[in-house]
Amino acid sequence: MNRLTFAALAVLALGACKEDLAGPPLPVTMTAAAVGHYCQMDILEHPGPKAQVHLAGLPDPLFFSQVRDAVAYQRMPEQSHAIVAIYVSDMGKAPSWDDPGAANWTAAGDAVFVVGATVPGGMGAPELVPFAEPAAAAAFAARNGGEVMTLDRVPDRIVLAPVDVALDADGNFIPPDRAVAD
Numbered sequence: 001m002n003r004l005t006f007a008a009l010a011v012l013a014l015g016a017c018k019e020d021l022a023g024p025p026l027p028v029t030m031t032a033a034a035v036g037h038y039c040q041m042d043i044l045e046h047p048g049p050k051a052q053v054h055l056a057g058l059p060d061p062l063f064f065s066q067v068r069d070a071v072a073y074q075r076m077p078e079q080s081h082a083i084v085a086i087y088v089s090d091m092g093k094a095p096s097w098d099d100p101g102a103a104n105w106t107a108a109g110d111a112v113f114v115v116g117a118t119v120p121g122g123m124g125a126p127e128l129v130p131f132a133e134p135a136a137a138a139a140f141a142a143r144n145g146g147e148v149m150t151l152d153r154v155p156d157r158i159v160l161a162p163v164d165v166a167l168d169a170d171g172n173f174i175p176p177d178r179a180v181a182d
């Protein structure tokens with residue numbers, strides 16, 4: 001190997017190390033420009049916790065109107081890019097369920113989740129309610145039902161199973177706050 005080739009390989013190796021040392025990207029504060037990855041709706045208009053997924057090589061994260069949807073995205077094999085970070089709303093720091101906050105993110109892998117609570121997520125489906133502090137999650141579960149668990153303990157069936165939703169006569173989604181029971 002000549003010196004020029006060796007020098008080029010050394011520079012490439014150092015560049016790769018520098019990228020590794022930088023760590024995962026930081027969470028992005030939600031703004032009015034943030035739309036849900038699946039629904040393409042203004043994410044700030046929906047109650048409940050949100051998520052953002054950062055993909056390798058892309059400058060902006062994908063936002064999700066529900067944490068459950070982001071976890072489903074993570075667990076499905078169809079992504080075009082590697083996932084480098086997932087952040088979820090820390091509902092222990094949220095002003096309210098209707099205002100989950102725009103900048104109170106915690107890493108999904110460090111959070112604890114209330115699974116099976118009685119409150120629906122932003123799109124009306126069952127939600128994984130994230131907290132940075134286990135005590136805050138336990139207090140939420142005591143008020144709203146559900147079980148506290150880490151992300152790796154959440155069963156696939158919770159996030160990948162179909163969800164029954166209310167539809168109007170034309171087959172359009174009816175948000176839970178506007179659905180009328182028969």
